[in-house]
Amino acid sequence: xxxxxxxxxxxxxxxxxxxxxxxxxxxxxxxxxxxxxxxxxxxxxxxxxxxxxxxxxxxxxxxxxxxxxxxxxxxxxxxxxxxxxxxxxxxxx
Numbered sequence: 212x213x214x215x216x217x218x219x220x221x222x223x224x225x226x227x228x229x230x231x232x233x234x235x236x237x238x239x240x241x242x243x244x245x246x247x248x249x250x251x252x253x254x255x256x257x258x259x260x261x262x263x264x265x266x267x268x269x270x271x272x273x274x275x276x277x278x279x280x281x282x283x284x285x286x287x288x289x290x291x292x293x294x295x296x297x298x299x300x301x302x303x304x
Contacts, residue, residue, distance in 0.1 A: 215242040238303040251291040257284030
């Protein structure tokens with residue numbers, strides 16, 4: 212095992228989540244030695260890209276002139292304040 216290992220485990224892993232669904236899981240930190248951190252943050256970015264078909268390209272062009280992704284969500288939440296972990300396995304809900 213390396214000095215530390217960080218993984219995110221979801222209760223139910225899906226590619227698409229619908230409005231109102233909750234995403235649950237834990238962050239698992241395994242470390243051999245004391246591990247000091249400057250805080251643990253969870254960041255979520257949500258983007259949408261429009262890929263119009265040839266039939267609807269004129270309709271789409273009236274709403275947007277760009278093929279760039281549109282940011283819908285940009286959210287950061289502090290899970291833990293700066294501290295340290297003793298050796299072992301730690302789960303952060």
